[in-house]
Amino acid sequence: MPGHFNSRVFVVVTPLFLGLLAGCSIAPEGTEIHDPYEAVNRQVHDFNKDVDQAVLRPLSRGAAELPVELRQPIVNFSDNAALPGMVLNGLLQGDIAGLTQNTLRFVLNTTVGIGGLFDPAGAIGIAEQSTDFGETLAVWGVPEGAYVELPLLGPSTERDAFGQIVDFVIDPLERWGTREQLDYGTAAYVAEQVIDRGVFGDTVDSLLYESADSYAQARLFYLQNRRFELGDVAGETYVDAYIDPYEDLQ
Numbered sequence: 533m534p535g536h537f538n539s540r541v542f543v544v545v546t547p548l549f550l551g552l553l554a555g556c557s558i559a560p561e562g563t564e565i566h567d568p569y570e571a572v573n574r575q576v577h578d579f580n581k582d583v584d585q586a587v588l589r590p591l592s593r594g595a596a597e598l599p600v601e602l603r604q605p606i607v608n609f610s611d612n613a614a615l616p617g618m619v620l621n622g623l624l625q626g627d628i629a630g631l632t633q634n635t636l637r638f639v640l641n642t643t644v645g646i647g648g649l650f651d652p653a654g655a656i657g658i659a660e661q662s663t664d665f666g667e668t669l670a671v672w673g674v675p676e677g678a679y680v681e682l683p684l685l686g687p688s689t690e691r692d693a694f695g696q697i698v699d700f701v702i703d704p705l706e707r708w709g710t711r712e713q714l715d716y717g718t719a720a721y722v723a724e725q726v727i728d729r730g731v732f733g734d735t736v737d738s739l740l741y742e743s744a745d746s747y748a749q750a751r752l753f754y755l756q757n758r759r760f761e762l763g764d765v766a767g768e769t770y771v772d773a774y775i776d777p778y779e780d781l782q
Contacts, residue, residue: 557678557690565755566678573681577747580686581740588729589737595723596730603727605649610720611660612641612648613713616704621663625671630661665702666695670762679751687754 559566567573595603615638622631637653637660644652654660669691670676677690685696705713729736743749 559675559678565751566676567751568678569680573679573751574747576681576683577750579683580681581746583684584729584736584740588726589733591726592729592733594730595727596733606720606723607727608641608645608651609648610717610724612638612645613705613717613720615641615660617699617702618661618663620702620704621665621668621699622661624665624668625663627661627663630663633658633661664692664695665698666692667762668698669695670764676758676764679755681747681750687750689755689758692758 557566557568615634619631619634619638622628622634637658640653640658641648641651644650666689674691676692680688680690680693682688682693688696705717739749739753740746
């Protein structure tokens with residue numbers, strides 16, 4: 533348990549600090565990208581790029597060479613371990629359909645799917661209804677706050693960073709899961725990040741290493757996708773995340 537606890541604490545310390553700032557940062561009216569911490573964010577972004585180049589990118593290339601029969605059970609297990617938290621967030625959001633579907637998916641995959649290694653629920657059309665406490669806060673009307681980039685975790689907002697802390701605190705598996713479930717869940721989560729980096733390797737490489745300003749591109753890419761996920765796109769104009777932001781200055 534200590535190893536699991538230490539890894540979790542490392543992940544949530546920075547979001548905790550930034551989450552406490554959420555009530556202090558209000559975007560000026562009409563501002564689409566609120567980034568008052570840009571100087572610090574860029575330093576964190578450079579650190580994240582260094583870690584990606586030295587560790588995550590090479591590992592992901594190796595993972596991409598593994599047969600899908602080996603990779604997919606890891607992803608399935610990690611996704612299944614996250615479902616109890618999604619069920620609870622569905623309840624907090626009043627999303628009865630979503631929490632019911634996630635509950636059915638968790639029960640079926642945990643039993644018939646041998647602890648979540650396989651996905652019989654998906655095979656019969658019971659798809660994951662992805663959600664988190666950041667979305668719960670959005671449903672409750674909490675503004676997204678300033679953009680932040682977190683060490684190792686990457687792009688976020690104050691609302692979503694605080695949401696990550698709450699997801700950790702209220703995760704049902706943290707209360708009722710066995711030590712093995714918690715340890716395997718953490719390991720599977722890390723492995724899934726490596727696998728996903730390999731799956732989307734070309735896109736990530738283009739964003740981080742081929743754009744004129746990778747920080748600005750990553751920020752725009754994250755905010756547009758997150759706002760789309762939350763349905764907060766009304767009245768906004770789409771901006772291509774891969775254009776050169778300084779093209780007009782050349």
